[in-house]
Amino acid sequence: MSGEDPTLERHFRGHKDTVTALDFSPNGRQLVTSSLDNTIMIWNFLQQVRAYRFVGHSDGVNDVCFSPGGNLVASASRDRSVRLWIPTIRGESTEFRAHISTVRSVRFSPDGQQLVTGSDDKTVKIWAVHRHKFISSIATHTNWVRCVRFSPDGRMLASCADDHTIRLHDARNASSIHTFYEQKGVVSHVEFHPSGTCLGATTSDGAVKIYDIRSRKLLQLYNAFTAPAHCLSFHPSGHMLVSSSSDSTLKLMDLLEGRVAYTLHGHRGSVPACTFSGDGQYFATAASDKQVMVWKTNFKPVELCSQLDDTISQSAASPERQQDPLEVTIALTPEQSEDEREREDANQVTTVNTNTRSEKQQETRTQQVGRGSDSDIATSLEHIMTQLDTLTQTVVILEQRMSLAENKISELVNTHRTQRTDLNGGHD
Amino acid sequence: MNPAAVPTPLEDVQGDGRWLSMHNRFVNQAREMEPDVVFVGDSLIANLQNTDLWEKWFAPMHTLNFGIGGDQTQHVLWRLRNGELECIKPKAVVVLVGTNNHEHTAAEVAGGIAEICNTIREKQPQAYVIVLTLLPRGEKPNRLREKNSQVNSLVKDALRTLDLCQVVSVDQDIVMTDGTIDHRDMYDYLHLTLQGYRRAFEPLYLLLSNLLQEDSALTNDASSTLPSPSDNPSNPGPSAD
Numbered sequence: 170m171s172g173e174d175p176t177l178e179r180h181f182r183g184h185k186d187t188v189t190a191l192d193f194s195p196n197g198r199q200l201v202t203s204s205l206d207n208t209i210m211i212w213n214f215l216q217q218v219r220a221y222r223f224v225g226h227s228d229g230v231n232d233v234c235f236s237p238g239g240n241l242v243a244s245a246s247r248d249r250s251v252r253l254w255i256p257t258i259r260g261e262s263t264e265f266r267a268h269i270s271t272v273r274s275v276r277f278s279p280d281g282q283q284l285v286t287g288s289d290d291k292t293v294k295i296w297a298v299h300r301h302k303f304i305s306s307i308a309t310h311t312n313w314v315r316c317v318r319f320s321p322d323g324r325m326l327a328s329c330a331d332d333h334t335i336r337l338h339d340a341r342n343a344s345s346i347h348t349f350y351e352q353k354g355v356v357s358h359v360e361f362h363p364s365g366t367c368l369g370a371t372t373s374d375g376a377v378k379i380y381d382i383r384s385r386k387l388l389q390l391y392n393a394f395t396a397p398a399h400c401l402s403f404h405p406s407g408h409m410l411v412s413s414s415s416d417s418t419l420k421l422m423d424l425l426e427g428r429v430a431y432t433l434h435g436h437r438g439s440v441p442a443c444t445f446s447g448d449g450q451y452f453a454t455a456a457s458d459k460q461v462m463v464w465k466t467n468f469k470p471v472e473l474c475s476q477l478d479d480t481i482s483q484s485a486a487s488p489e490r491q492q493d494p495l496e497v498t499i500a501l502t503p504e505q506s507e508d509e510r511e512r513e514d515a516n517q518v519t520t521v522n523t524n525t526r527s528e529k530q531q532e533t534r535t536q537q538v539g540r541g542s543d544s545d546i547a548t549s550l551e552h553i554m555t556q557l558d559t560l561t562q563t564v565v566i567l568e569q570r571m572s573l574a575e576n577k578i579s580e581l582v583n584t585h586r587t588q589r590t591d592l593n594g595g596h597d
Numbered sequence: 598m599n600p601a602a603v604p605t606p607l608e609d610v611q612g613d614g615r616w617l618s619m620h621n622r623f624v625n626q627a628r629e630m631e632p633d634v635v636f637v638g639d640s641l642i643a644n645l646q647n648t649d650l651w652e653k654w655f656a657p658m659h660t661l662n663f664g665i666g667g668d669q670t671q672h673v674l675w676r677l678r679n680g681e682l683e684c685i686k687p688k689a690v691v692v693l694v695g696t697n698n699h700e701h702t703a704a705e706v707a708g709g710i711a712e713i714c715n716t717i718r719e720k721q722p723q724a725y726v727i728v729l730t731l732l733p734r735g736e737k738p739n740r741l742r743e744k745n746s747q748v749n750s751l752v753k754d755a756l757r758t759l760d761l762c763q764v765v766s767v768d769q770d771i772v773m774t775d776g777t778i779d780h781r782d783m784y785d786y787l788h789l790t791l792q793g794y795r796r797a798f799e800p801l802y803l804l805l806s807n808l809l810q811e812d813s814a815l816t817n818d819a820s821s822t823l824p825s826p827s828d829n830p831s832n833p834g835p836s837a838d
Contacts, residue, residue, distance in 0.1 A: 312657055439629060
């Protein structure tokens, strides 16, 4: 299945505290990261393009993600709010108070119309993106909700919490579908398999589990780590997943063969986040060492397959590598780190200081600790591009608003019509 | 100068550095985790995490256990001043230490405990400090029992003026009517059995759940599904032997 080994592709530095989450943009050109330094940053894969830092939250940011259309970014913070950002140089954002305690997780629905949030206040809430309208709340968890996810078809929600459960809910009427109980440890992270038929979960006793949603059974168990496992992400083909742990390593699991294929070293400190890009060619990881690494997956292209075999394959309780023939170690030497600093954007960061969206001036502080004159042309090009971006996004948003307004009008007309017929029919 | 109130690291007489290893592990835990409650003290605190009470009652409250067997007040004081209270913002800190201070008088031990409370208050102004009374020891009445109860009354007096501080009695049911301690409550007449822990720490569990619920101010039913003390973690037989 694998052509070559995964390799380290990029290395981003710039956050000032643990990086908690990351997400690729749908077009694969950008990566957004969130951190306990209260900011989110957007990194570009084109060389010479500055990274943006978005300031606005008043406390650590726990989760961040792009909308499916790529035009919005949502972030969830310890300051109990969720912010929606337009990911351009102006970085406009709006915020809403989502919960009464730290918000741990936020995700868009696959159609981009809804948001789901999970919080330490033990609730999972569903919101409409338009006007941040509250839709419903699910209060079945009895402890901090760590992670919330929509299923690929948008019909189900999965949430996991410190109450040792993973819960499946109907996304439309917020009713409970099923609860998985975790005997040992708590589940820190949950993800839907791209086929929508399985759930992946990481637990605090270092295991990665795959549950089948329809049969409600455990399909696969990897006792992969000796320290708590924090995060996992499925390759879009569904054949592979990457998982990260407190012990600073990453493991790539081959789901068809049911074994750990690679162990990657390179981070120092706990790795709370990892994610595959939309096309699966890259995956990114972020750690408490404040660094973000982007790796090239280097797998032979495989056709998108839907389901895992219904086999429970237990890897032997061995963090010893008997099932892991290949251990790729990437340790950044001090000289290499120096080089990285030459090439990377850590100094060229644009800090965007945002207020809630108002028509008046946006304050944009641009910090230019730039390099030479080569970057001037690139800078103007970049400015033009970002202006184009903003224009496109404005048009998209206007379109969305129009269609929502049209829907509202037709709704009203229909209700009015039914009311009239009722009145007429009521007379006897 | 009160030697029980001077922060002192434990001298590594045995030669394997275990005490320092544990302290360093606790400091790392403080850096990585977000506890709402921290327990600190000697073996009575440390052994608590081996009971199923820990999983059932205290772990869901996001608790860290910084107990080390054999610790005296000056050792706990040193640990708290050297990293175990950094980076965290707990809502409550629970302290139980003092029964190992054999070289100190009751007054000195009480002074040590008071100094621990002052340190916690200084480093964690938002946290409730909960001091547990020292437990009696020995099968029959003895001078150490008297010393411990002296310490308890001195501590209660000393902490009366400290804000957000509470002394919780955990020693009231341990000694039976004939003055002896049952081995089923304390298997070595010093350390608690599971049954002993359940009885002694129930008031603490109730207090902590109240404190934490106050903070969360939720009105939905989720908060009332905390396990009540009457759900015994294991099936209660007539008397666990």
